[in-house]
Amino acid sequence: MLKKHYKLLLKCALAIPIIFLLDFCGVLTHLYELDFETHYYYPLDNATVTPPDCKFLQMPTFMVDRDLADPPRLTILVKSAIGNLQRRQAIRKTWGYEARFSDVHIRRAFVLGMPAEGGGSKDAAQTEAKHHGDIIRADFVDAYFNNTIKTMMGMRWASEHFNSSDFYLFVDDDYYVSIKNVLRFLGKGRQTHHQSLLFAGFVFQSSPLRHKFSKWYVSLEEYPFDKWPPYVTAGAFLLSRQALLKMYAVGRTLPLFRFDDIFLGMVALKAHIPVHRCDDFYFDRPAYNGPDSYSDVIASHGFGDPVEMERIWNECHSANYA
Ligand SMILES: *[C@@H]1O[C@H](CO)[C@@H](O)[C@H](O)[C@H]1NC(C)=O
Ligand SMILES: *[C@@H]1O[C@H](CO)[C@@H](O)[C@H](O)[C@H]1NC(C)=O
Numbered sequence: 001m002l003k004k005h006y007k008l009l010l011k012c013a014l015a016i017p018i019i020f021l022l023d024f025c026g027v028l029t030h031l032y033e034l035d036f037e038t039h040y041y042y043p044l045d046n047a048t049v050t051p052p053d054c055k056f057l058q059m060p061t062f063m064v065d066r067d068l069a070d071p072p073r074l075t076i077l078v079k080s081a082i083g084n085l086q087r088r089q090a091i092r093k094t095w096g097y098e099a100r101f102s103d104v105h106i107r108r109a110f111v112l113g114m115p116a117e118g119g120g121s122k123d124a125a126q127t128e129a130k131h132h133g134d135i136i137r138a139d140f141v142d143a144y145f146n147n148t149i150k151t152m153m154g155m156r157w158a159s160e161h162f163n164s165s166d167f168y169l170f171v172d173d174d175y176y177v178s179i180k181n182v183l184r185f186l187g188k189g190r191q192t193h194h195q196s197l198l199f200a201g202f203v204f205q206s207s208p209l210r211h212k213f214s215k216w217y218v219s220l221e222e223y224p225f226d227k228w229p230p231y232v233t234a235g236a237f238l239l240s241r242q243a244l245l246k247m248y249a250v251g252r253t254l255p256l257f258r259f260d261d262i263f264l265g266m267v268a269l270k271a272h273i274p275v276h277r278c279d280d281f282y283f284d285r286p287a288y289n290g291p292d293s294y295s296d297v298i299a300s301h302g303f304g305d306p307v308e309m310e311r312i313w314n315e316c317h318s319a320n321y322a
């Protein structure tokens with residue numbers, strides 16, 4: 001009799017850590033997820049929201065004159081941080097160089113926030129803005145999970161202040177980009193083959209991470225469904241003017257989600273804009289074995305070192321691929 005109890009007790013004692021472990025790995029959480037196909041909705045509390053009250057502190061100087069008469073084909077909005085001056089300098093010389101093509105009007109601007117305590121100086125950013133005239137700065141704290149605000153402020157500037165461009169490329173400052181391949185993807189001149197609502201890039205179809213040790217852990221309270229909406233990696237994506245206007249108009253009515261790319265996926269779903277998968281956008285950097293290996297690359301993540309980016313871009317440029 002006693003022996004039986006003892007065995008049961010032992011079983012329970014063994015079960016408890018296993019349950020904890022399963023919970024920690026997210027196995028139990030999965031049981032409580034809702035089916036995305038039948039249950040998805042957003043915002044989760046169904047409340048109407050007021051978008052965060054952000055102001056522009058600085059805008060580019062090029063917004064007048066020439067751009068009204070001759071609207072840009074492409075506007076490049078680079079999401080950067082105040083401290084990343086070297087990356088911006090490399091981008092200005094390479095894929096962000098506006099006069100790269102004599103017959104295609106291109107504009108470039110960097111989107112910045114406010115430095116967190118001790119992260120780079122505001123004054124330096126002001127001097128840079130004066131010198132280059134290509135800085136958009138807004139009054140949010142530049143922190144990783146404020147990326148959604150940064151993306152939305154870039155979209156807001158484009159929608160409300162610079163909405164004559166045919167297309168917009170949003171890209172992080174740690175990317176390699178071939179503007180030549182971007183333009184090729186978009187097609188020549190006004191005869192673009194894409195539909196008017198274009199939202200393109202590297203598309204993910206994935207599920208929320210439920211193991212509690214992950215940096216990307218998402219609780220059921222934050223997001224109860226078993227899948228994310230299809231989304232484009234926010235590190236590099238293309239929007240047509242119409243898609244931009246619609247995405248911004250819908251996006252400003254939704255509560256911001258912590259991950260900017262998933263937020264844009266939610267916005268696109270709500271706005272009925274299909275995500276267009278393009279395999280020449282890379283999330284995992286492809287191996288570089290000379291310019292031929294990058295002949296078709298449109299954009300690739302993984303170029304946090306501006307010296308390396310500049311070297312590879314110059315090689316691809318010489319080979320006529322960038
Ligand atoms: C929000 O609306 C959806 C769809 O109408 C509904 O299923 C859900 O229960 C609502 N959520 C809350 C928290 O009221
Ligand atoms: C995001 O920005 C807001 C507005 O500036 C700020 O209150 C908040 O602290 C920032 N978040 C982080 C994680 O810094």
Ligand SMILES: *[C@@H]1O[C@H](CO)[C@@H](O)[C@H](O)[C@H]1NC(C)=O
Nearest residue numbers: 158159160161162163164245
């Ligand atoms: C487009 O930009 C102009 C300024 O160039 C602005 O007056 C207009 O309101 C903008 N359109 C939208 C939809 O915000």
